[in-house]
Amino acid sequence: MNIQTYLETLKVRYKTGISREHTYRGDLQSLLMALLPDVLVTNEPSRVFCGAPDYVLTRKEFAVGYIEAKDIGIDLHSKTLKEQFDRYKQGLNNLIFTDYLDFHFYKDGIFTTSIAIAKLENGTIVPISANFESFGNLIRNFAQTVTQSIKSPTKLAEMMAGKAKLMADVIEKSLNHDDETDINSALKNQMLSFKQMLIHDINNQAFADIYAQTIAYGMFAARYHDPTLPTFSRQEAATLIPKSNPFLRKLFQDIAGYDLDDRLVWMVDELVNIFLATDVADIMKNFGKSTKQEDSVVHFYETFLAAYNPALRKARGVWYTPQPVVNFIVRAVDDILKTEFDIKDGLADTSKIKIKTKHVTKATIDQRSKLKEVEQEQEVHRVQILDPATGTGTFLAEVVRHIYKKFEGQQGIWSKYVNQHLIPRLNGFELLMASYAMAHLKMDMLLTETGYKATSDQRFRIFLTNSLEEAHPDSGTLFSSWLSDEADQANAVKRDTPVMVIMGNPPYSVSSTNKSEWIESLTADYKKNLNERNIQPLSDDYIKFIRFGQHFIDKNGSGVLAIISNNSFLDGLIHRQMRKHLMESFDKIYVLDLHGNSKKKEVAPNGGKDENVFDIMQGVSINIFVKKNK
Incomplete structure (x- = not known):
């Protein structure tokens, strides 16, 4: 399918007056696969309810970009779309928002360019053929994978936070959907087990929050131990979690398996892509030197929280104690054991x-x-x-x-x-x-x-x-x-x-x-x-x-x-x-x-x-x- 054929198909569907956003999904998928023969374009309508973008573009099993599509004629600058778009921009570093005619490109959450291949005029779709060639080039550029090393701990913390925030939203919406449809999914069972055995008043939102953070930090821990930097995957992460932490290791064996909830796969793989570009051990070694703090892990986590949820940072007293206080208590106990x-x-x-x-x-x-x-x-x-x-x-x-x-x-x-x-x-x-x-x-x-x-x-x-x-x-x-x-x-x-x-x-x-x-x-x-x-x-x-x-x-x-x-x-x-x-x-x-x-x-x-x-x-x-x- 070429661009002209794509627009003619859309024009016919749009004229019926009964077509909606989902009607055009297959058409855009076909156009993208024609323009990008080495890329798999997957349309995921079953995941719409949980907040996942409509299309994921993958090359050799790695996601290279995401597209969120709205109905033809929808104002992409509408305030009603802002919350969703902001969430996606923070969590996904290569993204397109479109109404099937107008395409807005974002890189690392920043708007880069937009191009329209058609417009609505007097109730019909009118092609803008002068933009066809540029559109093709932009789409091909969008699908290119650029290997970029993440050297800054602040950048890594911010990127992890963006993915975790998006993942938490996906998990919460998935759990809400399970409740509404009375589905007893593996994810819901995990939440109920956690509620029964640890935090009895936890709700879907709170569980989604701690679960997303745990997956992000589990990946972080796995990559810290990774001797093969060019490769990393969910499956490899499961083997890299230290045996000194059997619970997290078993949890990641589940995440690495075939039974991982389909609604989470794409987000976990997004985290994998971040760590493929990161030498965590090197970053943490240098981070400790640059901050001159004894506890680089806590400092990194505070940086992560500042991006993930600034409000939580104010509550850090729950799990962070000033180092001088800790030093004093430890030295005092040591002295009392000796003298008393x-x-x-x-x-x-x-x-x-x-x-x-x-x-x-x-x-x-x-x-x-x-x-x-x-x-x-x-x-x-x-x-x-x-x-x-x-x-x-x-x-x-x-x-x-x-x-x-x-x-x-x-x-x-x-x-x-x-x-x-x-x-x-x-x-x-x-x-x-x-x-x-x-x-x-x-x-x-x-x-x-x-x-x-x-x-x-x-x-x-x-x-x-x-x-x-x-x-x-x-x-x-x-x-x-x-x-x-x-x-x-x-x-x-x-x-x-x-x-x-x-x-x-x-x-x-x-x-x-x-x-x-x-x-x-x-x-x-x-x-x-x-x-x-x-x-x-x-x-x-x-x-x-x-x-x-x-x-x-x-x-x-x-x-x-x-x-x-x-x-x-x-x-x-x-x-x-x-x-x-x-x-x-x-x-x-x-x-x-x-x-x-x-x-x-x-x-x-x-x-x-x-x-x-x-x-x-x-x-x-x-x-x-x-x-x-x-």
Whole structure:
């Protein structure tokens, strides 16, 4: 088909008066394939509802461009199209918007040119033959693949954010469509499993958001480990995710498989195209040098968030703690272990103790299977460390840095130490997949930078789970079985591990959604005999995490709970039972009140402004609780 034939066909269809946008889809597809014989032009009407562009142009399985078509005569500058067009421009770097007659070209979100091959005049389509040759050249240029290396970390973060934002929109619309049509898709099953086992009040939009970010950062982690830069694919990504992160590895095996939801394939492959042009390891190495920050992963993520959703950046206190605060807490715990517990190596200690654990085994009696609980003795490290709200892994990473100072220049000894005495002692719980993926990536990158070389498939003990709940039973889907695996292993830490050090920055949320019977029964101790009209603030998440930490140190018999938290419990009237219980549990309590409550209008000792270390209104304090052996 040539341009003239294409327009004559459109003219006949348009004259009927009953043709609509979808009527002309096949005609444009035929014209494009005639102009681009080495390109596959795929018309995807089944994906329209989820926000995917109408056409994808691929060469050798790689997408080279996208086209979004509207009905003939539609004003492509209409305000009603702005939201959709802006979303596509941000997420797709080679794009055409058209009404089948007028074609607008965009590159990296920026308008480059437009050309019309016909116009509407007196209710009929009138060809503009003078533009035919230029149109053909523009289309051929549009379909050219230009290999371009991405060297700037900011550019990479922005491009990842654009793809992730578009992917989140596609996932949300797909889930909404599944709800409307009562379809039980694999994607919907994943969302329901996540809702059942981790975040019970999550909706389609929130799941789409964290799922899209997780895929983007999973790809990022995979490419970081890629030794074959000229090649990269969904399938290769699945093999490159480190075995130290089994959940993300299994998730990507699903993404790489034939069963990946058709509505997501094109967007995942768009991410692949970005990473084909990127040496992630090189970018992150240089990024750390240029920013002069110890935590280049978090800094990169903040850059990503600024482009992905600027509003989320203001909430970074949920998962980012200022480095000086982290340094102080880690050094303080190390010092307390040495001075209060006579552990000369502090956080680097390698000593072990024996504990008794209960394991369920299957016994066979008269050919019938029966579950039987067996008690076993096990040897574990004495100084077990847990961050119950790991976020991006800032505290665990600082523990690694602090301990590594003793081993600098001793790479052989260091690798052996990490395998035998460090990884088995570092535990983290995280609720959100994107932060969880980042924490694993950060630990992996940090240990690699120290010269650590893994000698086994040992996983990092950072688990995707809700600290304030016990493990949930498997709901029968593949995704839930992976989640169940994580929850079961986290539950083993909760049940059996003699946690001696708990540290971190728990979330603050008065409107806590963590209302499981287990944590509610523990925090009930803080609410007894108060006779106050409003004790709702005692259900704040930060208080539940303090109670969580107190429970584990009590169970262990000794240890240290060191956190930065909301400081309202220090002098709050309704917190008096909480203070009483903490003083009964712990032998020594150190509090460094950082103030910063904007409502109190306090001033610094020098008369200056009372500033908060976080960008929040509530004041905070560093709290270190010490319980010694009786």
